[in-house]
Amino acid sequence: MTSLFPALADGPGERSEMGVPPDEVRGRVALRFGERSSTYGSLAGAAGALATRLRGAGRVAVWATPELETAVAVTGALLAGVAAVPLNPKSGEKELAHILSDSAPSLVLAAPGTELPAVFGDLERLDVDASATGSAPADESGDGDPALVVYTSGTTGPPKGAVIPRRALAATLDALADAWQWTADDVLVHGLPLFHVHGLVLGILGPLRRGGSVRHLGRFSTEGVARELSEGATMLFGVPTMYHRIAESLPDDPELAKALGRARLLVSGSAALPVHDHERIAAATGRRVIERYGMTETLMNTSVRADGQARAGTVGVPLPGVELRLVEEDGSELAEYDGQSVGEIQVRGANLFTEYLNRPDATAAAFTADGWFRTGDMAVREPDGYVRIVGRKATDLIKSGGYKIGAGEIENALLEHPEVREAAVTGEPDADLGERIVAWVVAADPQAPPAAEELAAHVAGRLAPHKRPRVVRYLDVLPRNDMGKIMKRALVADA
Template sequence: MTLPDLQLFRRLKEHAGLQADRNDGSVHSATAIVDTATGATRTYASLLKDVLAVTRHLGTSDLEQQRVAVLCPAGYIYTVAQWSVWAAGGVFVPLCVSHPAKELEYHVKNAECSLALVHSSMRERLTTALGSSKSIPLIDIEQAVVSGHKSGNLDSGALVPFDESRNAMFVYTSGTTGRPKGVVSTHASLRAQIEAVVDAWHICKGDRLLHFLPLHHVHASMQESSTQALTCLLWSGATVEFVPKFDAGWTWRRLLDKQKPPVTLFMGVPTMYVRMLEMLDNTGCDIDARTACSHMRAMISGSSALPVSVRERWRAATGATILERYGMTETGMIVGGSLDDPQKRVLGCVGWPFPSVEVRLCAEDGQNVWGRPGIAGEVQVRGPALFKEYWKRPDATAEAFTTDGWFRTGDTAEWTPDGGCKILGRTSVDIIKSGGYKLSALEIERAIMEHPRVRDCAVVGVVDEVWGQRVAAAVVPAAGLPPPTLDELRKSASQELAQYKLPTLLRIVEELPRNVMSKVNKKQVEKLFAE
């Protein structure tokens, strides 16, 4: 068996060959993945062998960029499937385990997948979803591992030449303004994304990550992007602990467990930090949060804006300053707070460009205002980590880039001298045009979150004949406390906001509508004010 000559597989072979000392003097292969649901521990040596086994079972030396759908729960076997597709020369198309049948069918059909790797527990779901589609082979991943091992020697041998410009992965965007688009990344762009994150956050063999995020999303499998956290850690020879579902109590207990290796990296979304803080607020809670976080090199938040109040409460409780970052499926990580100097993690800002990433802010007059504080512009990005295209959408691809080759993110931001990039929100839904002003929904949300009886909130613009749009706030009240009134919110927020930025509409809700990455669905929030 052979593997393509990609840096990913060079590193896998290197890590598989390394031996780690045990306390009793014996040696063993370094641990790559721990499945907390089953307690199974997998080494880099076993990962390499299982990837070779599945590749052999596929029965071809090169799939020649055929698309391969993968439906599998997050965990070790998912990793085997992903790396096996790449080892066989295919294009990896991850499917979301929570998507309904029609969405699964759409992704498989749109990507024109020629086969699918599926976990046995999900085979029936995918079979049903593809019932009306052209039949494609469905291969049980676990059976493929067993079959490949039975077929003989699995020595990887020499790596064979491979063109990094070939397509590596399709990840489908959320599709809030239409059907999801397939974002095509090459092996070269994935390598650039991984190297930028590993370099910026100094990820190394000694790191251990708790992994909660869904793996069909870039935020989890590459770094923190669900594809990124996984791949960056394994690229570096570190250990990933897969956790099937986030639970605040379990997480605190794991961080305090002295019988297990300490966790050094935590990558999550703001909701996770809120839930963990709520546990600390419970009467009778005896969790030592500072001890729990004492081994952490970095605690990172992404996918949506981290409320200032949450960041400050977390620092007071644990002594750790959460590091924010900002990126997209199309770009990988764009900017992030300083890992080396927590003092440079400025409230309300997401930091500075990652290595190899160029960033500019394009104002309405076309001028680059990066470096000019207080002037808003669209975030535009250039560099080797950018995606190749939207699959079969040349019109959308052309529209996404400027004539001089910069990717238009659709996000509006300002530059600040001490904190770098300050995201104001999605130009389409987070920039509210009211009475001649352009208002940042994220800025208003941060101010509302300072009210002691607010647990969560989302701000949108509601169409109005007089003002153009009115500022509307959907608020989740704090547990056990009466919800705030509109007047109370306006009075509290007026300490930070001008009068014209204050909300004029309020809806109290039990929870905000969110997608699988815990991002608030602003389109659904807008509908709350149409009822």
């Protein structure tokens, strides 16, 4: 296939396709982590030298710390035609042991001086030299060859390794380039972890495929965001927790508001961004955050386009090359898009993973007979094609009084109440309704939380009476994972 990274190719032909002279590309900064940076020329040398050592190595694990070496490691593996298995440095030993046993890497790549947990045992370690020089071997990889094995969060059992082919990386990143008008002139800033699709594929491999630049904050801070956007960065990628902190900081930080106003594109993903955070950011900066929708197994499926309407509460339209449909519980496709009827999202396209590693049973169950992937996400679709996700089929679809209700829209309504800081919605058994709606609320003032009756009336007035919470439970904080997603199974287990 064509090189995943034209700017790192040895010959001038592919680089010139970006409209930038080869010498200028090689001198351009590709990656910056804090005070450390790498130009395309130095990255080509370091990743090329590593690729030569990795050729034929099979799968390799990458200890995915937020450092320059992680980006060099994954890029080198891809140049070598070797599948990389990014590992979360915060994972517990039980989870790490499962992933290492399941993926059976031939070695682990890490930054020099990094201490690895004892669970790695005698697995060969190779320290990544970000200053090495060399040339990558000839790329003989095919479109369907594995590029990454990314492990799912394991909410329904041990994490499964989604095998992502090279064609999926190219398809998703090129589709996003179309949707976001993403070019080599863009400079991306983000502070996301590098062991998952959002932080690694979109945040690191995306700019490298475009021939652009990425500035990684190491650790997210509003000060870091303001600094980088004030110094020429054009795009910001974040998760809702980050944008919530930005929204909270804006009233007292005019420099942050000014910096965000300079950005060409503010993108949120990995979970739904509450509408009230959308509105607070837009009011303070004049810029609207756009959302996209994807998952480990599919990479990206939809997005609000840069040249489209940034509509809070939606994840936009299907990306080029992605087929998307909503289906009823019996598998039949929803006949029309009315903005109200809820169905499960199924997708098909070159962006899909090929299999769950060593799990043919799970792979078969994930696909329909005609090749559509069952996402497990529930959504409605507007007449103009915009998709609005209302929750997960397993945890967010509540069947109450004969209605199918998505938890997400109730959460957004609750978050519009001025006395609610955080909210989650689940269902629990009810002898009369089948399921009753339960709201889990973190109050803006824990000493004076809004009354349950007030919150129920607030939701009923914005949505419909049957969508009001029947039970309200107050918490000091909602349980979240590393990506800021609320862990609803933990809520239900503690109820």
